[in-house]
Amino acid sequence: MDGATTAPDVIAGEASSSVERPLARVPLVLNKRSFDWVTNRISGAVENPTPRWWWVAFATTSGLALFGLLCIGYQISTGVGVWGLNSPVGWAWDITNFVFWIGIGHAGTLISAILFLLRQKWRTSINRSAEAMTLFAVICAAIFPGIHVGRVWMAWFLAPVPTQYGIWPNFRSPLLWDVFAVSTYFTVSVLFWYTGLVPDLGTLRDRATSKIKKFFYGIFALGWRGSNRHWRHYEMAYMLLAGLSTPLVLSVHSVVSFDFATSVIPTWHTTIFPPYFVAGAIFGGFAMVLTLMIPARAIYGLQDIITPQHIDKMAKVILLTGSIVSYAYAMEFFIAWYSGNEYEKFAFYNRIFGPYWWYWWVGMLFCNFISPQLFWSKWCRHNIYVVYFVCMCVNAGMWFERFIIIVGGLHRDFLPSSWGLFFPTWVDIWTFAGTFGIFTSLFLLFIRFAPMIAMSEVKIVLPEADPHHATPEEHHVIAAGGKERT
C-alpha cells in the first residue's frame, strides 16, 4: 500500500506501537498537524515580537563579527605578516578556515538538491535552513582566499578582464578553477534558495499586519499567487536547479582539493583527495546543520516538524560519511606505505608522532573516526545530548583535519633544513572567531526575517496534500468504522 494514503490512519498509534506494526511509516509531521498549524507555527517565528534571547545572541555574535572585520582591516592595512605565516608554512589558518567553511556549505546543497532528486521527503523540514547555512558558510569561506592574497586590491587579477596590460589569468591553474567553482556555487545556491523562498514569502506577505512588512515581503514574493500554471514551471525550474546543484556541489570540493592534489607536497599529492574532501564536507556540514537545528527546534517549538526521525536520519548520514572519511584516512596510510616513497612515508609517520601529533589523535582519530561510531546505536541517535556532543566533535574534528592536511604537509617537507612550525597570532585567532560571528549573525537575521522551514514543501508531505486522500467527510466515516481516532 502507498505510505501516503495509509499514513492518516496509523498516525495515532504510531509512536507507541511501531514495534507491533513494522510496516507502518512514522509520519514526517507528528500529531496530525493541519496546514494552518504549519503556517502559523513557522510564520510565527518571524512575526512574533523579537525575543530577548535573540537580541542578546545577536549583540554577542555581531560584536564578534565586528571585531573579526577589524582584524581583517588591520591585516589588509598592515600586511599578511600580522598572521603567523612564514616559510615553510605559507598556508595555515587562512586556507584551513576556507576549506572548513566551504565544506560546511556542502551539507545544505546535499539536503536541498541531492535528497530532492532522491525523493527523500524528510528533507522538506530542514532544507531551507540548511541552504541558508550554505550561503552564510560560503560567505565566511570566501573571505579567506580574498584576504590571504595580501594585496587585496589586486584580487581582480583573478577575473578574466580584458585590460591594456594584456595579462590574463592562467586558466590551467587550480586556484583559478577555485574562483570559478566557489563563485558559481554561491550564485547558484542563492538562486536555488530564493526560488524556494518565493511561495513562503507570499505567505508572509498575505499575513503581514504592517504596511512596511507588506511592502517588502510583497516585493520579494514577486506577486506569487499559488497558481497551478505557475507551479508547473516553478516545479520544473526547481527540479532542474536541484539537478544542476548536484554535480556542482560535488565539483566544488573536488576543485578545492585540486589546490592541494595538483601540487608535489607529500600528503597533498594524492588522487584520493576529491572524493575524500567531498565526503568530509558533507560529514562536517551535517554536523553543523544539527548544531543549528537542534537549538532552533527547541526554541521555536518545531518538534513536530523536525522530529526525532529527522535527527535520526541526519545522524545516519554523519555515520555514513564519517565512515567514508575514516576509510580515506586509512587508505592514505596504506598508500604511503605501499608506494615505497620515503617522503610520503615520513609525512604520515610525522602526522601521528610529529609536533602536531595531538591534532591527529584528537581531531582525526577521536572526533572524526571514534565519536560518530556512537551513531550505530539507535539510543544514541535519539538522545539529543549525545547527538549534540558528536556534532560538536565533528565540527572541531573537521577543522583539525584540514589543519593537519595543510600545515601538516608544509611544516616538514623534503629538506630538514627548511623545517619549521606554525604559531597563530592573535589576528589569526580573532579573524577565525570573527567568521563564526559573521556566520551566526547572518543565521540569526535569517530566522528573524525569513521562514526557517519551507512551509509550502512541508505541506506537501502532510497526508491531506495527496489529491487521492479521503476528504474530511469520508475520513470521519472511516474513523467511525472502527479506527482508533477521528
Add this chain to the structure above:
Amino acid sequence: MITPSGNRVYGMAAEYSSASALYEAAKQVRDAGFKRWDVHSPFPIHGMDAAMGLGKSWLSAVVLCGGITGLTTACILTFGPSSFLYPLIVHGKPFNFWTVPAFFPIMFELTVLFSAFAAFFAWQAMNFLPRWNHPMFNWERFKRVTNDGFFLVLEARDPRFSENEARELLERTGGQHITVVHEE
C-alpha cells in the same frame, strides 16, 4: 464582461475544502471544455497538471539553451586568451587543443552557472512574474491561498464563460464562497 455597476469582471472564483476536492473539481472543469481558468493552492498538488489538461513544462528547453551558451562562453573564455591572445606554456601544458582537460572545470562551472540563471529567469518570465498586482488579490478570502486555501477561478475571457454557467459549474463541483472577481 462588465457588471451593472461598471466594474470589469476578471472571472468567477470558488474556494474548495481540500486538495482532493480541488483536484476533482479541476478534472470536471477541464472536461467541461474551459481553456482560460486556473487553480490556486498553497503547494503544488501532485497530478494537478494532468487534471487541468496541461502538458509538461517546456522550461527545460530554455535551460538547455542556457547550458549551451555557458559551455560556449567557457570555450571562448579559456581558449581565447590561452591559445590566441596570450599563448604561454605553463605547468608544461601545451596551448593547443590538447590542453582542454585543464579547462574542464571552468567549462563545467560556466555551463552550470548559465543553466541556473536560465532556470531562474525562465520560471519567472514564463509565469509573467514579477507582477505585484493581480485581480485575484482583490478577493479578501484569497489571502488564504498561501496558507490553506484551495481556489479555482474561471476567467471571463474564456469563450465558454457566462455568469450562470460558471456559477452552476462551480456549485456542481463543490465550490464554496462562489464570488465574482473584479479587475480593479
